[in-house]
Amino acid sequence: MTNQRGADAARARVTATGIRRVGADALGIDWADGAASVIPLRDIRLACGCAVCCNELTGEPLLDPAAVPADIRAARIAPVGNYALTFEWSDGHTTGIYPWETLRGLADQTGRSDQTGRSD
Numbered sequence: 001m002t003n004q005r006g007a008d009a010a011r012a013r014v015t016a017t018g019i020r021r022v023g024a025d026a027l028g029i030d031w032a033d034g035a036a037s038v039i040p041l042r043d044i045r046l047a048c049g050c051a052v053c054c055n056e057l058t059g060e061p062l063l064d065p066a067a068v069p070a071d072i073r074a075a076r077i078a079p080v081g082n083y084a085l086t087f088e089w090s091d092g093h094t095t096g097i098y099p100w101e102t103l104r105g106l107a108d109q110t111g112r113s114d115q116t117g118r119s120d
């Protein structure tokens, strides 16, 4: 039972229950474990794991952070099945797919928890 509960908790950590834009430059994600994250869009762009941005065999980053505009925007944010999000970036990049695990990892690393959405 303990193992099952642990697996459920692990799944809840990477299950999104809602996404929303936060201002022009951040994405808010609500998680099934009750957490609410706000992740700067530029951090998401920089974490792109597609073959253009990252060597798929070695994991070596190929993307030069200096090449990503500070004011990068997402023209479109869309779900991929129920396991990931994809973004159309204002720098023209569209090939990145971000599994929820990746986004949760980013949220824990660079995001801030969302205090504003909880008070009302």
Ligand SMILES: [Zn+2]
Residues within 6 Å of the ligand: 048, 049, 050, 051, 052, 053, 054, 093, 095, 096
């Ligand atoms: Zn990419």
